[in-house]
Amino acid sequence: MSFLKANSAVRTNAPSPTPSNTSAGSSKRKRPADGAPPVVYSQPMDTGTGEHVFTRLTYVNDYLRERKDKWHSFDEIMGYLNIPPGHVQREQLRVLMRTANDANRISWDSANEKYRYRPKLNVLGPEGLKAYLQSQKSSLGLSIKDLKDGWATVADDIAKMEDKREVLVQRNKDGVAKTVWMNDPSLMLPMDAGFAKNWHMVRVPNTAEELRKALLSANMKAATKAKVIVPGTGQKKRKAIRRNGKQTNTHMAGILRDFSGMRK
Template sequence: MSFLKANSSSRINAPSPTPSNTSASGAKRKRPAEGASTVVYSQPQDQGTGEHVYTRLTYATDYLRGHPTEWMTFDDIMGFLNVPPGNIQREQLRALMRADNLGNRISWNARDETYRYKPKLNIRNAAQLKGYLQNQKSAQGLAIKDLKDGWTTVADDIKAMEDKKEVLVKRTKDGVPKTVWDNDPSIMYPMDPEFMNEWHKIAIPPNPDDLRNTLINVGLTAASQPRQIITGSKGKKKRTMRRGGKQTNTHMAHILKERTPR
């Protein structure tokens, strides 16, 4: 079994764990001189956290959201973002803040070069809310969370409008306002106390079946009464005799002649 032994000449040496200074061609590599400057190739321009132009646009949007009623100058916003004059991102941010698209949440006033946050609904106070509700074509309510996007004190202001009966408010179980509708206090009249007393004197049976039976006894139909489907038996349809059509074969008249049933 000597042929199973590995030949020393065909043995493959394992690679050395330390790099060799000899190149593939056999020539020795030269070590770099001490103190020599190494060549650094192209690297990303923005390596710091929060220095990307779109990240700074998000910071600017959040900053304006915190001051929804104020118009700010471009220099004030750049000062908040710590973008100095001459930085290439200033013009990039200026173009992004002026962009007319759905993703941009910043309004731009071209007359004095000022900017303000653009909320989902352009409503920032009670007067604007009342005008919006009165001018809309439907009586659909508005979500408080959408109003809060550009109106930070909406909860307190809605409570004041509700006390004046200017709006109708739907609240959660915890008392948090959820939806608001328009209300006209001019069509709200006080109820006569005598009528209210007579109304509350009417006792409603606790059992729904008793209430339904009471309505049926006085000749009224209860809304909870089950619908009755009247099914009538139809009589057997009388079989009709089939009559022949126009006779063209006169020689077969005695065959096609209608016979009376016995």
């Protein structure tokens, strides 16, 4: 504006970040007396974290997995989730817990209205494992990881069964059991000491060529033939000159100059 001059600008002091104790209208904060009730400040609003119905269904699975040795009532599970009577999620969870599908790991007893964790394999001990393996129509092995879902001490129990020759176990390079098969101890007969000695005296050829010669010397037919090395002539084959594509300008042969003779 015209009545304001450049050298007469109004300056205002910035407020102090910490008010002075001597300023008017300010009071120094006092420490609370001993035994006084604590001051309750405002709390953030409830964001609903962990209250989604499918999140709570996951909590139910974890709760039943940790207590899979017995059945649990519906009210007991709702009490664990702290869901009061009349809450809309009670009926939603009741329906989800009774749903029969492969993804649902909860078993439901309709007669007593109780629930229990359902493992991937219904094998809970050594006797159950032998019964399950004997009932199989194939000789497929069982994953130790799947057995551990319902059998917490499967690793130690499998090692004891292996010592008794009741099962065959596949282990990784660290010695951890991965797969287990059924084994029949009655088929594991002792071997004659003389036969075992003669067996270990048999020398196995180191190479395929030695094996072929050993078979021929025993009047047996070898599956491979002797390797024949064809002697070379000693002359290095000359590399053919590579032509860069097909020549299409044949009608201009009299005009264009040929530089192929300058190629090294």
